[in-house]
Amino acid sequence: MRRDIPKDAVPMLCASCEGRNKGICSTLDCHQLHELVRSSRKSAVEGGAALLGEAERIDRYANILSGVVKLTKTLSDGRQQIVGHQFAPDFLGRPFRAESQLNAEAATEVVLCSFPREAIERMMQESPELERRLYKQALDELDEARDWMVTLGRKTASEKIASLLLMFARHAEPSGKAGRNFARFDLPLTRADIADFLGLTIETVSRQLTRLRNDKIICIENNRLIIVPDLRRLNARAGN
Amino acid sequence: MRRDIPKDAVPMLCASCEGRNKGICSTLDCHQLHELVRSSRKSAVEGGAALLGEAERIDRYANILSGVVKLTKTLSDGRQQIVGHQFAPDFLGRPFRAESQLNAEAATEVVLCSFPREAIERMMQESPELERRLYKQALDELDEARDWMVTLGRKTASEKIASLLLMFARHAEPSGKAGRNFARFDLPLTRADIADFLGLTIETVSRQLTRLRNDKIICIENNRLIIVPDLRRLNARAGN
DNA sequence: CGCGGGTTTGAATCATGTCAAGTTAAGTGG
């Protein structure tokens, strides 16, 4: 390996990186970090870009440094369903499987730090902390997927919309106190995306959004910026 | 610890146990197995029994040795959704969280081998193989949950029913060649369970089942035993 | 100015839910 960089310092690339602070890299020591950096690659992609296709070979995993990624699945006749969203500093990838079972697409502009599959898998062998960290993320994603199953299976259209807004309100809130009762955020999804996520049509999404607006639960500016004056009222609409 | 049992032998309890062969215990050596056995408890519960309540403290995890467990979530007004099923030799539990976010209920008679939470968590620290095994199960469950999200969000009632039957056909097939094109199995769920899983009503479930029967895709005997003469035709109905 | 993507709105249709009877099958007790 290389000698010229002090082993006890964090690589420059990582010093100010969110992945390093909160993501999976927080489990790595300086040595491991240096090793990973050697094969890692930082990249930015614009919204709408495909990151990974269904049944495609996976050769790189990545950390999401900023932006929102949507995970989708498609039926043979074209019906589509979003099965999850990932935010910084999530890890993007499905260890132990060579082929992807879903599509990953940038919903907004996304910045990634990617590394070869083998690098992560080797490091996972060496570092139980890393593996545990990944395990925990998988469990969290599982909890989340199951929550959405309830929403998809049992909620009405307007409850679905309210639930979605609530999720983004929680994620967008710039780690402001959790107790906050109002929210203001950019919806990173088109109506079509929302429909795909909630198992609805764009028309129904549109109708329910205007209903929420008429009832003064939300304000919509520029079709994208959402303002929720009273999160409790929105929560009530979400059926929880 | 005890001395009279040779450390290099598999504990009697485990010798013929499915968990030992295919479950998480397959990652443990004899020593670890002996340690776990000391605090483990084998139990059988009849169908319908609650294994774990929402927001309940978790103090024991378990291996499922036989039977089917259903995992459910409930909205405040009583609407219910099944969010997953577990079969032998799955591990039942949610590490790293003291409170359950879901209900677990025996769908059929179920035999469990349970152990204290701490025992597993300690052993997870010691054995990366065990942790990896659990991680893999979590990833599989995540894949499955996402598959069902597509079904819940985008499929019609009859496609949902067909998908469910297909899942049970796959799980029930006693590891007969995967290439098998017909199946015969006991439906371990009531119509109400099916409805709760697919986000439908029992009436719709009943109607779609009779439709499948009229179309000769399935035969139903005793309201419980399902025979599928041609899995490909069923698969076509499932919208894949 | 007009063009196109994303969005909203309206009216008609359809799938699924709701409500209400029946049916079947499995006890249970006389």
Place this chain on the structure above:
DNA sequence: CCACTTAACTTGACATGATTCAAACCCGCG
């Protein structure tokens, strides 16, 4: 062995929420 009960399931008629199809709108951009 025969009521009687009960739970699970089926079937029918009707109501309704969501989709479909069609049209209009809005707004940034060439």
